[in-house]
Amino acid sequence: MCKNSLSPALADKFAALEAYIADLNITRDDARRRGRLIQVLHRAQQIFGYLPREVQCFVAEKMYLQEADVSGVVSFYNYFTTKPKGKYCINVCLGTACYVKGAEKVLSEIERVLGVKADTNPTEDGLFSVSALRCVGACGLAPVVMVNEKVYGKVTPAMAVEIINEYKQRG
Amino acid sequence: MKQVNITINGVPLTVPEGTTILEAARMLNINIPTLCYYEKLGCGVGNKPASCRVCVVEVERRRNLAPACATPITAFDEGMVIHTNTQRALKARRTVLELIMSDHPQTCLTCAKNQDCELQTLAAEFGISEIEYQGATNRIPKDASSNAIMRDLSKCIRCRRCETVCSKVQTVGALTGYGRGFSAKVATAGMMPLADTSCTFCGQCVNVCPTGAITGISYVKQVWAALNDPSKTVIVQTAPAVRVAVGQEFGFEPGVPVTKRLVGGLRALGFDKVFDTNFAADLTIMEEANEIVQRLKSGQNLPILTSCCPGWINFLEYQFPDLLNIPSSCKSPQQMFGAIAKSYYAAKLGIDPKDLVVVSVMPCQAKKYEASRPEFANDEVRDVDYVVTTRELCRMFKEAGVNLQGIAESEYDSPLGESSGAADIFGVTGGVLEAALRTVYYLVNGKNLEGDAVNFRDVRGLEGVKEASVTVAPGLTVNVAVASGLGNARKVLEIVRKDPGRFQAIEIMACPGGCINGGGQPYLHGNADLLESRMKGLYAEDEAKTLRLSHENADIKQLYAEFLGEPGSEKAHHLLHTCYHCRKK
Numbered sequence: 001m002c003k004n005s006l007s008p009a010l011a012d013k014f015a016a017l018e019a020y021i022a023d024l025n026i027t028r029d030d031a032r033r034r035g036r037l038i039q040v041l042h043r044a045q046q047i048f049g050y051l052p053r054e055v056q057c058f059v060a061e062k063m064y065l066q067e068a069d070v071s072g073v074v075s076f077y078n079y080f081t082t083k084p085k086g087k088y089c090i091n092v093c094l095g096t097a098c099y100v101k102g103a104e105k106v107l108s109e110i111e112r113v114l115g116v117k118a119d120t121n122p123t124e125d126g127l128f129s130v131s132a133l134r135c136v137g138a139c140g141l142a143p144v145v146m147v148n149e150k151v152y153g154k155v156t157p158a159m160a161v162e163i164i165n166e167y168k169q170r171g
Numbered sequence: 172m173k174q175v176n177i178t179i180n181g182v183p184l185t186v187p188e189g190t191t192i193l194e195a196a197r198m199l200n201i202n203i204p205t206l207c208y209y210e211k212l213g214c215g216v217g218n219k220p221a222s223c224r225v226c227v228v229e230v231e232r233r234r235n236l237a238p239a240c241a242t243p244i245t246a247f248d249e250g251m252v253i254h255t256n257t258q259r260a261l262k263a264r265r266t267v268l269e270l271i272m273s274d275h276p277q278t279c280l281t282c283a284k285n286q287d288c289e290l291q292t293l294a295a296e297f298g299i300s301e302i303e304y305q306g307a308t309n310r311i312p313k314d315a316s317s318n319a320i321m322r323d324l325s326k327c328i329r330c331r332r333c334e335t336v337c338s339k340v341q342t343v344g345a346l347t348g349y350g351r352g353f354s355a356k357v358a359t360a361g362m363m364p365l366a367d368t369s370c371t372f373c374g375q376c377v378n379v380c381p382t383g384a385i386t387g388i389s390y391v392k393q394v395w396a397a398l399n400d401p402s403k404t405v406i407v408q409t410a411p412a413v414r415v416a417v418g419q420e421f422g423f424e425p426g427v428p429v430t431k432r433l434v435g436g437l438r439a440l441g442f443d444k445v446f447d448t449n450f451a452a453d454l455t456i457m458e459e460a461n462e463i464v465q466r467l468k469s470g471q472n473l474p475i476l477t478s479c480c481p482g483w484i485n486f487l488e489y490q491f492p493d494l495l496n497i498p499s500s501c502k503s504p505q506q507m508f509g510a511i512a513k514s515y516y517a518a519k520l521g522i523d524p525k526d527l528v529v530v531s532v533m534p535c536q537a538k539k540y541e542a543s544r545p546e547f548a549n550d551e552v553r554d555v556d557y558v559v560t561t562r563e564l565c566r567m568f569k570e571a572g573v574n575l576q577g578i579a580e581s582e583y584d585s586p587l588g589e590s591s592g593a594a595d596i597f598g599v600t601g602g603v604l605e606a607a608l609r610t611v612y613y614l615v616n617g618k619n620l621e622g623d624a625v626n627f628r629d630v631r632g633l634e635g636v637k638e639a640s641v642t643v644a645p646g647l648t649v650n651v652a653v654a655s656g657l658g659n660a661r662k663v664l665e666i667v668r669k670d671p672g673r674f675q676a677i678e679i680m681a682c683p684g685g686c687i688n689g690g691g692q693p694y695l696h697g698n699a700d701l702l703e704s705r706m707k708g709l710y711a712e713d714e715a716k717t718l719r720l721s722h723e724n725a726d727i728k729q730l731y732a733e734f735l736g737e738p739g740s741e742k743a744h745h746l747l748h749t750c751y752h753c754r755k756k
Binding site: 053056065066067068069070071072075076082 | 338343344345346347348349350351359360361368369
């Protein structure tokens, strides 16, 4: 595996990921191991919050794949990120329906209040990161904002601020 | 298998089911242009992603145009009627080409692939005079991190030949499709510099890239500067595989050795002495055969693997760090030559090694990386100063107006120019092992192989993996394996991991077929038959010599008598041997 120095605090996370992969019983000759890659990366991102090179190398080694195979998949899917995310990921839908219902204004307001741009770094306190995405399949609720798994519908810029404050209070 | 009757451009044809439209058209000598398609990358692998759409044809009763390279004629296609050059197909192809070119730098005149570019050829054939589509372009900084391979992704057309050859043929996996949509690239993991990846610099990607997106890093300028520096003595060595490939660029019959003209041409360029890597190949055999015999006698640290090929060594150092102790400790012939030139030969001339410039002509990109390894330098004076590939040498000849057809034949200089036929076959898969076996036989039996026994035919041929049992002496049978192509090397190494006793000696070359198919050889442009010709050329060169055993080379004997002592001596170890490191970061 990559000889990058692994912080000891991450050891538990790597152990959890290793256990997950071990349960899949993947062998070197298993032609279907590529098919398992996306599900493993999902779990890895769940554990680590993002997929830095160390994690990608780890997955590659445990699944008998090349680092480039893993990197190619990570780079293809929007869902995967190689940068750390905040505790709360705010996803603003910019699909057609949300867009015409004013999603862009909602996004600008969130960016203004939090002081970060979409798809860049999380806020300094590590609480929030902001992303734009395309269509979550809830066009009837446009404009839609998701915070982690929770969906908010018919969001106005003012509501967006309230939502942010709610999560700030939770900390 | 069912036979299917079809019609292409009005001509009836019967083909076995599963034949693609492209293959069927070629049976009728109907040319359909292709771009991403590459039939024989090596080891039975082709690149057929049907991604470029340059080969589209019209099929009656089908709504959409069909990509000929990826449309099989099935049992249900009885009576299929295909038109390859309708207005609609031609227009679609032109649009595809213009769209590709709209995101391709229009810098053909200064491109390393000028006149060797498949996109350029198609543009010329289509007579494209302007590009209708002006839009966004991908402009990505060049990656020259590796000393060997240059990547200029701005010129990439995303055919993915490089990725296929890297991951499927070589199983190196340095490249991947990266990102998506318009900005998708064929790149390294995380867009890392190539030097930091698993890349072995074998250059098979260079050989198949249709455009100038992947080329070799050229040191031709530095070589010209050295040749024109009166304070330097500039000597050149030529690898075995160069002599059977260089003629192709000057209208000689492909594969026919043009050794003496090559020497004449190099003299015309102004090299002070023209020497032969073959000399160092014989030297390698002296050391390696000695090592093989030692290891066979002791029974320890077997199997022994050849170590002439830097692409394969790079592969081992990255992918099999647990097996670093099994290759022979011998440096490659290129590096042995450099080490001897900068010590023995510089002393003979009475000059400072700093003023002796060693240039290598190699069929290989990985040799550039090898020459730059820090362990192959003394006080920052490299053993081999510059490496140019066969292709780059051809350009040098053309630039200087040297036509090998008209050049006078010439002989290699002494004392680093004499070589045996055993050295010639270093350039083809199986050759290094055969050369070693000839000398191992002598070392074990105290006498030479006679007559036809000198030919070890079991290890010859272009198959990816060859196995043989060779009786070296009564009661001493050696099981050997030969692999070419790194995917095949991986198979053999997996066997070694599981069953270390199965083979006692193994030869590996990184490129499918060996150095004759190296990453610096004149382009095959898909014509794999050229490899067969080059292979025959090298065996013909061997057979034509009276001297066919490395240990009978008089200049080598003299080198040991005057300077090295005997094979495996302390001095030989210091100058001619090396060790290996884990390259994975």
